[in-house]
Amino acid sequence: MPVEHIQPEGLPTPPTYSHVVRAGNTIYIAGQTSQNEQGEIVGKGDVTAQAEQIFSNLGKALASVGGDFSNLVKITVFVCDARYREQVAAVRAKYLKAPLPASTLIVAAGLANPDYMLEIEGIAVID
Helix, strand or coil: CCEEEECCCCCCCCCCCCCEEEECCEEEEEEECCECCCCCECCCCCHHHHHHHHHHHHHHHHHCCCCCHHHEEEEEEEECCHHHHHHHHHHHHHHCCCCCCEEEEEECCCCCCCCCCEEEEEEEECC
């Protein structure tokens, strides 16, 4: 099965990884942070603004393979503080509808940049 590595339009272009990897009909989405297309952090100190940017980025990643949020089968949410859970859940509810993907929440001591308050990765299946 061929593997395709994708750097979707509208997302920053990292030198060390691919945002999206397609292996057959399975799509792996790298952990998305609150960076915009220019690589600027959106919502420093504001977990809701960061969550909105992250879900926007996830949408762009999914669209790059012809998918949308309904194709997600698994997400992993990394937060730096368990108290962010409710704010992230409120944003998540705008994007994810039933049937909901499997989900894991991890409270991490820190992420790749000290200004990141959360990060979300995903797995999707595209028919």
